[in-house]
Amino acid sequence: MVTLGIILQAASTGIxxxxxxxxxxAGLAAVGAGIGIGLIGGSALEAIxxxxxxxxxxxxxxxxxxxxxxxxxxxxxxxxxxxxIL
Amino acid sequence: xxLFVPAMCQENGTESTKxxxxxxxxxxxxxxxxxxxxxxxGSKKITIPLPIMLYSKHSGFCFFLSSQLHSGKYxxxxxxxxxxxxxxxxxxxxxxxxxxxxxxPLDFSISKNVVSLFVISAIMLVVFLxxxxxxxxxxxTAPHGIQNLFEPIIIFVRDEIAIPSIGxxxxxxxxxxxxxxFFFIWFSNLLGIIPxxxxxxxxxxxxxxxxxxxxxxxxxxxxSTNKDYWVEIFNNPEIxxxxxxxxxLMPLVEITSVFxxxxxxxxxxxxxxxxxxxxxIVFFSLIxxxxxxxxxxxxxxSVFTIAFTVFMTLLELLVAFIQAYVFxxxxxxxxxxxxxxxxxxxx
Numbered sequence: 001m002v003t004l005g006i007i008l009q010a011a012s013t014g015i016x017x018x019x020x021x022x023x024x025x026a027g028l029a030a031v032g033a034g035i036g037i038g039l040i041g042g043s044a045l046e047a048i049x050x051x052x053x054x055x056x057x058x059x060x061x062x063x064x065x066x067x068x069x070x071x072x073x074x075x076x077x078x079x080x081x082x083x084x085i086l
Numbered sequence: 087x088x089l090f091v092p093a094m095c096q097e098n099g100t101e102s103t104k105x106x107x108x109x110x111x112x113x114x115x116x117x118x119x120x121x122x123x124x125x126x127x128g129s130k131k132i133t134i135p136l137p138i139m140l141y142s143k144h145s146g147f148c149f150f151l152s153s154q155l156h157s158g159k160y161x162x163x164x165x166x167x168x169x170x171x172x173x174x175x176x177x178x179x180x181x182x183x184x185x186x187x188x189x190x191p192l193d194f195s196i197s198k199n200v201v202s203l204f205v206i207s208a209i210m211l212v213v214f215l216x217x218x219x220x221x222x223x224x225x226x227t228a229p230h231g232i233q234n235l236f237e238p239i240i241i242f243v244r245d246e247i248a249i250p251s252i253g254x255x256x257x258x259x260x261x262x263x264x265x266x267x268f269f270f271i272w273f274s275n276l277l278g279i280i281p282x283x284x285x286x287x288x289x290x291x292x293x294x295x296x297x298x299x300x301x302x303x304x305x306x307x308x309x310s311t312n313k314d315y316w317v318e319i320f321n322n323p324e325i326x327x328x329x330x331x332x333x334x335l336m337p338l339v340e341i342t343s344v345f346x347x348x349x350x351x352x353x354x355x356x357x358x359x360x361x362x363x364x365x366x367i368v369f370f371s372l373i374x375x376x377x378x379x380x381x382x383x384x385x386x387x388s389v390f391t392i393a394f395t396v397f398m399t400l401l402e403l404l405v406a407f408i409q410a411y412v413f414x415x416x417x418x419x420x421x422x423x424x425x426x427x428x429x430x431x432x433x
Binding site: 060063064067068070071074075077078 | 353
């Protein structure tokens, strides 16, 4: 609660709420992408351990899934960037 | 890759008369521009001037090289400093009340991205026409030369992307488009990583270019639909009635998804490639930032920066291929889903 008060005080003196919002948004996007891709990687590893001969299929599906999850996190990056610029 | 970095380090010599601004450095390498900036020797900029072609309502057609804009203006045209058209070419017109305002003419200039598009198209034409002619002339012989490089990739696009998504009956109609989109995105991503001319323009990291690709996919998807596709969106027989009437909730969701799918194709490609370029440029500019504080810190830090940048560039190579693959895969899935066979329940 105290840190929140300090942050709000600093923001009100004119550092810029937009920059604060943009930076926090980008950090949250990184957290989201990390969790999503981590889950995909984890289940891919488990699947490979269960059935090592399917490693080719599992690897290509893992990369496809990771690219799609990253695409969603880029939405948040773009909006944070717009918050900084606009 | 590591050989290019020392060349860039020499540019900012021991005397830095102007402060290094990392924001401007990054923006200059990412944005489109009217000339191609190759390097700086001392304080002299070496650029390739590109032609500017305009049509303005007040002055008609105008062609001139962008080197004529060096003095700041040419005729009534100049680059706008601030406002809505910042960084773009505008014309000063005197309005009815005597005040000059800026108006933007129709701009058909051959800018940096346009030159890069020409280069990519030339590379693609040379490569693929050579391959096609070789297959036509020697139809039943083993592949030779450049065919060996591209035949596995083309078969990969056919067997892993087109046939599983579209089906063996209809995939042949879409193969030219899928192959063109795949190789265009892959080549332009790769060309953006090469720092020397003619590579190094941020083609797919420009949202206008990815928007054109997404609009093309949207148009082709909509053209290749059958009636059941639209029945499934507006009046799906498999969902309960209270989602369709009185407020058509599911049709609204489905219509948003029709437009959201191409939009997210556009943003995914744009953001991935732009982020890759920005990270590489920011890592480079770390050397200059530290070098401004002290020359020893600059040279010392450059070791870590070169290692990081080599790693990031290798990752960018992987991302270049993955983004081309994901774009083509999703387009093939949309083409395949366009023809719907609804199961009609026997009442």
